[in-house]
Amino acid sequence: MNIITIAGSPSAQSRSSRLLAEATRWLHEDGISTTAISVRDLPAEDLLFANTKSPALQAAAKLVEAASGIIIATPVYKAAYSGVLKAFLDILPQYGFAGKVVLPIVTGGSPAHMLAMDYALKPVLSALGARFVLNGVYATDSQVRTRDDGSLDLDDEIVLRLEDGLQRFSDSLEWSAHLEAGSTLPAATGQLTSLRC
Numbered sequence: 001m002n003i004i005t006i007a008g009s010p011s012a013q014s015r016s017s018r019l020l021a022e023a024t025r026w027l028h029e030d031g032i033s034t035t036a037i038s039v040r041d042l043p044a045e046d047l048l049f050a051n052t053k054s055p056a057l058q059a060a061a062k063l064v065e066a067a068s069g070i071i072i073a074t075p076v077y078k079a080a081y082s083g084v085l086k087a088f089l090d091i092l093p094q095y096g097f098a099g100k101v102v103l104p105i106v107t108g109g110s111p112a113h114m115l116a117m118d119y120a121l122k123p124v125l126s127a128l129g130a131r132f133v134l135n136g137v138y139a140t141d142s143q144v145r146t147r148d149d150g151s152l153d154l155d156d157e158i159v160l161r162l163e164d165g166l167q168r169f170s171d172s173l174e175w176s177a178h179l180e181a182g183s184t185l186p187a188a189t190g191q192l193t194s195l196r197c
């Protein structure tokens with residue numbers, strides 16, 4: 001399994017990125033390795049001008065190309081997703097997510113914009129050719145807190161949603177691999193056993 005994570009927030013202190021890091025940590029605990037892309041670390045001018053010849057953007061696009069699974073995190077910005085994430089998705093090939101399993105993680109200030117994931121983000125992921133775009137994990141700012149010691153403090157509901165999302169991600173990756181191999185689909189395995197906060 002080749003898993004990448006894409007952090008789509010331009011903020012240094014990013015809730016969506018912290019949620020993504022938590023998901024990554026749980027995957028690592030289950031022996032699943034991941035490679036991280038953070039759009040805020042990519043050259044801003046290359047992103048802004050869609051410079052597809054940029055070595056840094058090409059390197060990131062190659063990571064995407066090689067991935068079988070992608071966990072993509074973004075804040076809600078103006079009832080959609082972040083512009084810098086869109087700038088990165090724009091430089092990928094037309095079907096840059098072809099055959100991939102994608103789990104979105106989105107944070108927003110208000111529960112009212114939860115559907116931004118379905119109406120704004122998912123259509124773009126589908127247009128990029130993703131095989132499975134899974135129901136994502138949405139959290140409001142009040143559900144993703146930082147303790148005084150800097151550690152992450154998540155609402156129990158978010159922990160459960162994240163666990164469920166990662167389990168579906170794992171199962172879908174297995175189904176996707178079977179489809180790729182042209183074999184029949186197995187039952188869900190429930191392989192991720194050690195997920196916890």
Ligand SMILES: Cc1cc2nc3c(=O)[nH]c(=O)nc-3n(C[C@H](O)[C@H](O)[C@H](O)COP(=O)(O)O)c2cc1C
Binds near residue numbers: 017077079107111
């Ligand atoms: C420019 C900007 C636009 C935003 N627009 C919305 C919005 O339309 N709806 C919403 O619920 N939250 C909105 N928010 C709040 C963020 O989505 C929220 O704080 C999110 O958790 C930030 O994620 P991040 O820390 O990963 O960047 C906005 C924040 C910023 C900075």
